[in-house]
Amino acid sequence: AQKVTQAQTEISVVEKEDVTLDCVYETRDTTYYLFWYKQPPSGELVFLIRRNSFDEQNEISGRYSWNFQKSTSSFNFTITASQVVDSAVYFCALRGGGAQKLVFGQGTRLTINP
Amino acid sequence: DTGVSQNPRHKITKRGQNVTFRCDPISEHNRLYWYRQTLGQGPEFLTYFQNEAQLEKSRLLSDRFSAERPKGSFSTLEIQRTEQGDSAMYLCASSLAAGGPETQYFGPGTRLLVL
Numbered sequence: 001a002q003k004v005t006q007a008q009t010e011i012s013v014v015e016k017e018d019v020t021l022d023c024v025y026e027t028r029d030t031t032y033y034l035f036w037y038k039q040p041p042s043g044e045l046v047f048l049i050r051r052n053s054f055d056e057q058n059e060i061s062g063r064y065s066w067n068f069q070k071s072t073s074s075f076n077f078t079i080t081a082s083q084v085v086d087s088a089v090y091f092c093a094l095r096g097g098g099a100q101k102l103v104f105g106q107g108t109r110l111t112i113n114p
Numbered sequence: 115d116t117g118v119s120q121n122p123r124h125k126i127t128k129r130g131q132n133v134t135f136r137c138d139p140i141s142e143h144n145r146l147y148w149y150r151q152t153l154g155q156g157p158e159f160l161t162y163f164q165n166e167a168q169l170e171k172s173r174l175l176s177d178r179f180s181a182e183r184p185k186g187s188f189s190t191l192e193i194q195r196t197e198q199g200d201s202a203m204y205l206c207a208s209s210l211a212a213g214g215p216e217t218q219y220f221g222p223g224t225r226l227l228v229l
Contacts (some may be wrong), residue, residue, distance in 0.1 A: 004156075033215055043203060043219035044158070052215060081185060089206030091156050095157065100145065 002027045004094050006105035013082055014113050021077040021108045023092030029053075033092030034075045037057065039089040039107070051075065053097075082112045116141065118221030120206050125183065126227045127196055134192045135224045139208030146189050148181055150174065157176060157205055163189060167218045169178040 003026040024032065036048040043099050049059065051068050059066045064084075067076045075077055089109045093102040127133050139146045145164050149157035160179070161171045165186040175181075177201045178196075183189040194199055203225050207218040 002176065035217070037220070042155070042222065043225070044222040045207075047217055047219060050215065050217050093156075100162055101147070101159035101172075102149075104158070106154070106156050 002094055002096055002103045004103055004105035006092055008108045008109050010109045014112040016081050018080050019082050021090050022081050023075045025073050025094045027096055029096040033095045034111055035093040036077050037091045084112050084114055087112045118206055118219055120224050122220040124225050128229050129196060131196055132194045134190055136190050138188045142218060143208035143210050144158030145209045146213050147185055147207040148191050151203040151205055151215050171186055198228050201226055201228045
């Protein structure tokens with residue numbers, strides 16, 4: 001069975017602080033894909049990043065960075081110098097290599113206070 | 115570039131009524147997915163299509179639910195004899211299957227409230 005756990009239900013920080021959102025996954029597949037999506041109050045899921053299981057390189061995109069560690073089955077997401085516009089619910093998701101469906105975690109509600 | 119669109123955005127209905135939602139995927143995307151999201155939870159997979167073929171259905175998709183994608187373009191999701199437990203956000207996503215890793219792009223969702 002595949003499972004994604006986002007242990008942090010809610011996080012609240014002050015603007016300009018760095019914040020890390022945790023994601024731990026379980027899968028028996030040797031090939032799989034991990035994703036992060038952002039869901040602002042409007043409700044639409046916005047794609048942020050996809051990582052393949054065979055590519056453990058960390059990635060940085062502007063203020064966003066992702067740390068993928070197969071040894072701990074984690075795919076954590078860090079926002080540097082957070083901004084109020086980063087406030088949203090963030091979801092980590094997993095897709096097994098042979099499947100098409102995404103398995104989502106429960107999400108982390110991030111609030112950035114001015 | 116037009117993204118995934120869903121209609122209606124909101125639907126309020128009375129228990130026992132039938133409802134139908136529509137999803138228009140990104141042009142040329144051959145895979146289309148339906149998910150359901152209840153309050154405070156992550157989306158849960160319901161079903162997906164490759165072109166017009168429905169290839170997988172979740173156990174969540176009871177016999178009151180039916181989805182179609184008749185011409186491999188837009189899709190409809192119908193719920194018959196709605197129940198209060200059907201109240202949720204129904205999300206549609208699409209992707210392009212081209213032999214490599216895919217990314218699913220989501221629409222704005224249809225929020226259903228069953229009274």
